[in-house]
Amino acid sequence: MSDLSDLYQEVILDHNRRPRNFHTLAGADRRAHGHNPLCGDRVTVFLKMDGDRIGDIAFEGSGCAISKASASLMTEAVKGETTDDALAIFDRFHAMITAPTDVPVEDDESLGKLVSLAGVRSFPVRVKCASLAWHTLKAALASAADPVVTK
Numbered sequence: 001m002s003d004l005s006d007l008y009q010e011v012i013l014d015h016n017r018r019p020r021n022f023h024t025l026a027g028a029d030r031r032a033h034g035h036n037p038l039c040g041d042r043v044t045v046f047l048k049m050d051g052d053r054i055g056d057i058a059f060e061g062s063g064c065a066i067s068k069a070s071a072s073l074m075t076e077a078v079k080g081e082t083t084d085d086a087l088a089i090f091d092r093f094h095a096m097i098t099a100p101t102d103v104p105v106e107d108d109e110s111l112g113k114l115v116s117l118a119g120v121r122s123f124p125v126r127v128k129c130a131s132l133a134w135h136t137l138k139a140a141l142a143s144a145a146d147p148v149v150t151k
């Protein structure tokens, strides 16, 4: 089990050091800002919708390693998914990180690398760090389409 924890640790460190899709998104038609005052994490999620599908997604922000790694992993998990599927992934992810610590982490293939964040369930304060980007994604999906601003 400790080997597995080390592996998860590696995924989080890697995504913190080299966050994926970490930039603004030209032509984004939806966006939302999120803030976790408990830790100081801030994130902006950009979406470019393709019908009901998340055609492209990116994020910017600053915060702790957990918040940044979670946002990075999230962008990889939901890119190309429909709104409903993305929200379903969030529900499973949220259930995983808030489960009691004595419940074994299910080897849920649908969560993929997101399983690496299961360890935050032992640190309730960190749950907010790990879920910030997801709540922000949800807000962006629910927001009215932005007029496209060209500069």
Ligand code: ZN
Pocket: 036, 039, 040, 041, 063, 064, 065, 066, 067, 128, 129
């Ligand atoms: Zn944090």
